[in-house]
Amino acid sequence: MLAIDWSVFFEPITLSIQISVIASVVVLVFATYTAWIMARKKFFGKSIIDTLLLLPLVLPPTVIGFILLILLGRRSWIGKAYESIFDGPLVFTWIAAVIAATIVAFPLAYRSFRAGFESIDPELEASARVLGASEWQVLRYISIPLSIRSLTSGYILGFCRGLGEFGATIMVAGNIPGRTQTIPTAIYIATDGGSMTMAWAWVTAMLVLSFLMLFLVNRISKD
Template sequence: MFWFPIQLSLLTASVAAVLVFIAGAVLGRIFAVRNFRGKLAAETCLMLPLVLPPSVTGFLLIIAFGTNSWIGSVYEKVFQNSIIFTPVAAVVAAAVVAFPLMFQSAKTGYGSIDPNIEAAARVEGAGEWRVFTNIALPLAGRALMTGFVLSFTRALGEFGATLMFAGNIPGVTQTMPTAIYVAIESNQMNLAYTYVGISIFISFLLLGLTYLLNRED
């Protein structure tokens, strides 16, 4: 049981980071290059998980994915099980709280691209999809990778929303942050120190990677 929280945390963070990377890369592009009515309100909503108390985020996830919601009802009909208190809920919670970091990094990366480069490609006959995949993505690649690493790190350390939405079921939904919480409550300080040390080590490596990605050549 010692390794389960570590394995689940790494798996949850990995899946969440991939989902957030895809969503952030697309939405970051849209918000970086387009103006539309309600853009400020929409962007504020996307960034809210960054500043909301984790308990509020967890509560909103329960409302959005509970059995009384249409999303929760559809999920329960398809999978014959509620999403709450499952590993899937841990992934959702981690993705929601990590998304703003990916979104902001992607938006900043796309915003730093010289518009003339993309305009020249359009003049040469490139469609928007080719401009996005062949020009925007490579030029914003450093920012996108930074967002991915930061999102993974944030997802790995998620606690509050995960505790409310996914619970803390040993062998099912217990991640490293919740395992640390239980270890301290039960006065298992050696176990808590071990999990804390592993968390610090992984976070240190990932933040170091972020530094290398952003270092000037």
């Protein structure tokens, strides 16, 4: 059995955690407000928008990756704008990996956040508005504190989803060691190349990280 190259071992782990943290923070900001709007407001086409927001939850990651590749590629206006500013393509960068992780993590967090907001008595928010609170103040001082468990659980689940993303990531970010190679892509390449020791090491790391995150979610839900 070959020895583990520890310098190589920690690179995808560190990068995966960094990507997942950034992606989950972005998700936290956008999913919180989106979930609150969807839970509290009535408007035409609401069910269609809700379906679109949850669609990445059921789509194969390769489909998401293909769509992102078209949207972020060098021929797209996003890709051209990025390349003109940063003098390089957007695809096959760690930023593309963050975008992929954000897209796949969003539905899990959004669903949890919305369930948390819908569990709050609307009369509490209505009372705050009667007393002169703005919509932002209602969200900040009423809705978020009362649904903090759902928000925390959704954030952790989104982090885990981003951490384990493979299909979309490898299509838009590739598998460049030290730059875009995450734990799942490292496992795939190691297995394909016959490096079973390294593959087992990364699988173990992923199992430990995922177990700890889910254990934390369960503790938060029960407390």
